[in-house]
Structure formats: C-alpha cells, structure tokens
Amino acid sequence: MWSDASPRALLTPIAPAQGKTPNVNSLLQIEGLSKAFVPAKPVFADVSFTLTRGEFVCIIGHSGCGKTTILNVLAGLDTATTGNVFMDGREVTGPSLERGVVFQSHALMPWLTVRQNIAFAVTSRWPDWGKAEVNTHVEKFVAMVGLSPAIDKKPSQLSGGMKQRVGIARAFCISPKLLLLDEPFGALDALTRGTIQDELMSIVRQTQQTVFMITHDVDEAILLADRILLMSNGNESAQGYTPGGMAEVVLNPLPRSRVRANLHHLDGYYELRNHVVDFLVSRAIAH
Numbered sequence: 001m002w003s004d005a006s007p008r009a010l011l012t013p014i015a016p017a018q019g020k021t022p023n024v025n026s027l028l029q030i031e032g033l034s035k036a037f038v039p040a041k042p043v044f045a046d047v048s049f050t051l052t053r054g055e056f057v058c059i060i061g062h063s064g065c066g067k068t069t070i071l072n073v074l075a076g077l078d079t080a081t082t083g084n085v086f087m088d089g090r091e092v093t094g095p096s097l098e099r100g101v102v103f104q105s106h107a108l109m110p111w112l113t114v115r116q117n118i119a120f121a122v123t124s125r126w127p128d129w130g131k132a133e134v135n136t137h138v139e140k141f142v143a144m145v146g147l148s149p150a151i152d153k154k155p156s157q158l159s160g161g162m163k164q165r166v167g168i169a170r171a172f173c174i175s176p177k178l179l180l181l182d183e184p185f186g187a188l189d190a191l192t193r194g195t196i197q198d199e200l201m202s203i204v205r206q207t208q209q210t211v212f213m214i215t216h217d218v219d220e221a222i223l224l225a226d227r228i229l230l231m232s233n234g235n236e237s238a239q240g241y242t243p244g245g246m247a248e249v250v251l252n253p254l255p256r257s258r259v260r261a262n263l264h265h266l267d268g269y270y271e272l273r274n275h276v277v278d279f280l281v282s283r284a285i286a287h
C-alpha cells in the first residue's frame with residue numbers, strides 16, 4: 001500500500017557504515033545509525049533513510065524511541081554510536097548554519113527583542129552584511145510569521161505561540177538547506193497550533209524547504225508530511241533486548257495541496273490515519 005520499505009530486521013548486527021558511498025541524488029542520507037547510551041542496549045539500531053530535496057518528512061513513535069536523539073545527530077549536536085549521516089555528499093560531523101533547528105522550547109535569548117534574536121542568527125550566517133541589510137531581512141521573516149507588530153518586544157512579552165513563531169522565523173531566515181523541527185507545536189493549544197501549521201506549510205511551499213519534523217500528532221503528520229517514518233521502541237523480553245528502529249516508512253498518498261479543514265474529506269485519509277494509529281497502538285514495540 002503506502003510503505004516504501006518493509007519492516008526492518010531490527011536484530012541485524014550493525015556494521016559501521018565507513019567507506020560507504022554517499023548518494024548524490026538525496027539531500028540527506030542516513031546509514032546504519034545506532035545510539036547506545038548504555039553499552040549493549042542501543043536505544044535504536046540500523047536506522048537508514050534518505051531525505052530528498054524539498055521533501056517534508058515527519059517521524060512518529062512513542063516516547064523514548066529515540067526521535068530527538070536522531071534529530072540531534074542530523075543537526076550535528078550529538079554523535080551516533082555507529083552509522084553515518086551525509087548531507088549533500090559530505091559527512092555531518094558537527095552543527096552548521098546549513099541546518100536550522102526549532103526546539104519544542106523556543107530557546108530564544110530572553111534579554112533580546114524579537115528583532116535582535118533574529119538579527120543575531122542573520123549576522124552569524126552573513127557576517128559581512130550591513131545593519132540595514134540585516135534589518136530588511138529580519139523584517140521580511142518576521143512579517144512571514146505574522147509578528148511585525150511585536151518585532152521590538154522581548155520574549156517575556158510574547159505568548160507561547162508567538163515565541164514559537166519567532167523560533168520558526170529564526171530558523172528559516174538563515175536559508176538552511178535543511179530544517180529540523182523537534183515537536184515545535186507540542187506545547188500550543190489546538191487553535192494556535194492549527195494556525196502555525198498553516199503558516200509553516202505556506203512558508204515551506206514558498207521556499208521549497210526540506211524539512212524533518214518530530215511530532216506525536218498523527219493528523220499533523222498527515223497534513224504536513226510527504227512521508228511518515230514510524231519508529232519502534234526498544235524491548236526487553238525473555239529472549240533478550242531488541243533495540244528500537246525504523247519499523248516502516250509510509251508514503252502520504254493525499255494530494256500535496258491538502259489543507260487542514262478538508263483533510264478528513266479526502267479519499268484515503270481514514271485509511272492512512274488508521275494505519276498509523278494501528279502501528280502506534282499495536283506494533284510500535286520492537287520484537
């Protein structure tokens with residue numbers, strides 16, 4: 001049906017991916033990733049997937065399966081125990097302004113205004129730009145997320161939704177090749193969440209941005225993602241420990257022009273939703 005990969009054999013021993021040839025057709029290539037905070041008990045193992053330029057990919061899985069750990073490795077903020085990440089054919093070995101990250105907590109500098117928070121990112125990316133050029137760029141991205149009236153306010157004067165919008169503008173304004181979103185709307189009420197989802201979708205369509213996003217919300221994934229990665233949790237059983245991993249990759253068959261309001265009227269929506277929910281309810285534990 002939608003899967004482009006059958007469930008992986010999660011007990012397969014993980015070989016280091018050294019010497020593998022990067023695939024030049026994909027923006028990001030992840031090969032044989034595992035992470036063990038406790039030796040011999042990797043949280044996940046044998047995680048491999050690719051991100052194509054302009055693709056929006058969501059990853060879903062129960063708490064603790066390792067989604068944030070994977071995102072941190074892609075961002076270059078953490079290292080994998082085994083495996084490799086290539087971006088544009090070059091191995092990711094540390095953080096870079098080529099990858100913008102939006103965290104669940106907005107991570108803004110509280111002593112700076114919205115304008116100054118975003119200008120900080122712009123001047124890090126383009127240190128040669130003059131003040132006026134930086135300011136024009138900042139104002140463009142603040143307008144894009146609908147925050148122009150609050151541009152000279154500090155984070156303490158903003159609502160949670162407004163702070164997340166600043167985080168999104170800050171990540172987009174450096175024109176990253178890849179945007180990494182760690183449950184950016186998790187703490188927002190349903191109405192604000194819906195509005196910002198719409199804004200994000202419209203910016204992504206305008207900029208053709210490649211996005212990797214963690215979410216716990218099945219409808220959010222169906223609305224935003226071209227593909228949904230389903231992750232299983234590691235499992236301790238009588239037979240021993242089985243690490244979690246990439247259990248299934250689901251292609252979203254709904255038209256890309258979908259909008260939140262009519263999602264449930266689209267052919268295939270309930271089938272897709274039931275498939276993902278069924279995974280989370282009954283198949284999300286590695287075995």
Ligand SMILES: Nc1ncnc2c1ncn2[C@@H]1O[C@H](COP(=O)(O)OP(=O)(O)OP(=O)(O)O)[C@@H](O)[C@H]1O
Pocket residue numbers: 037043061062063064065066067068069070
């Ligand atoms: N620095 C660390 N040291 C030790 N264990 C860690 C560390 N970071 C994460 N873990 C463990 O690794 C596992 C995966 O954590 P991670 O945050 O990646 O999961 P997650 O799928 O993003 O969870 P959630 O959905 O709750 O955010 C968890 O069991 C967590 O306790």
